[in-house]
Amino acid sequence: MPQGQPENVPDDGLTTRQRRNRPLVLVHTGTGKGKSTAAFGLALRAWTQGWPIGVFQFVKSAKWKVGEEQALKTLGASGEGGSVAWHKMGEGWSWVQRDSQLSNEEAAREGWEQVKRDLAAETHKLYVLDEFAYPLHWGWVDTAEVIEVLRTRPGTQHVVITGRNAPPELMDFADLVTEMTKVKHPMDAGQKGQRGIEW
């Protein structure tokens, strides 16, 4: 994307610098591909800036996104850029006892509780809440509470939320919303997902 100039300057009493460093909430939604992929691509930029990155995967299966996981963990361990903490709901969140049997709904809520704790402690500078739109859409996690927590989060912490069916209230609140629209997909022509492309 070419460097953009703001179309108008808001009357919000902030300097350009303050506005520039404003913590952002980004939402990637829609039925097309690229929602999570673009979020992990953003993490590459954050890593280069040396930012601590927290990834929370709100999905059941651990099969998906192994490519991104391995690559970002390798970057995090390289000692050159930012750190990478990778949390997965699919295998049970690491901070939850193994023998506790959480339902998916409970597990999603538990993930959100950890995000809240990390936001309060300013643990990361970029949060990737991957597929978090689903538990919001299903009502497992309260959207109004999420918005309130995000609105009052301390410091400069950027948050990217991905997933289909992001709640309208969340999109209203977010600073940047991108909808990925499927124009054409090989599965329409009977092709199954393939390694290296789909995961």
Next chain:
Amino acid sequence: MPQGQPENVPDDGLTTRQRRNRPLVLVHTGTGKGKSTAAFGLALRAWTQGWPIGVFQFVKSAKWKVGEEQALKTLGASGEGGSVAWHKMGEGWSWVQRDSQLSNEEAAREGWEQVKRDLAAETHKLYVLDEFAYPLHWGWVDTAEVIEVLRTRPGTQHVVITGRNAPPELMDFADLVTEMTKVKHPMDAGQKGQRGIEW
């Protein structure tokens, strides 16, 4: 994205395995964010698979995507996954003599000539032709030729093309087309791009 099942099985004489490993052409277009970011995110998956990756940036300025560049080069140099070759038009393609003064149009064509050579030699398994939709849209590089070269490329070489205004013929030809649509962008509210998020 949850794992999909094909909606129908095509009558193309291919086995599921042959179809699964079919080389793909992907197009990320539209006016929203995430086109290039999602392409570089795809490169993370390819890297994890150990694939050689070739990135060709068809943009004038070298300022953009430095985050992705540094991260992917670090991955490529780690020796753990695939290799990463990163070619930039903005600083003059590395294989072009420094003192040759190419116009942007000539430089874009020269980039495409190198892509053709690499495709013929099966140099990479994933090609990211970043912002390549622009020279196609402007007619600097002939879309019909690009389609023909891609159609007849040997082996299993995946190609991702990004940029606004991808030509309709290219989208017709591509296996997967995603349109990124801007729903809301902080620049609308007068915010300038910020480091770590925009680049």
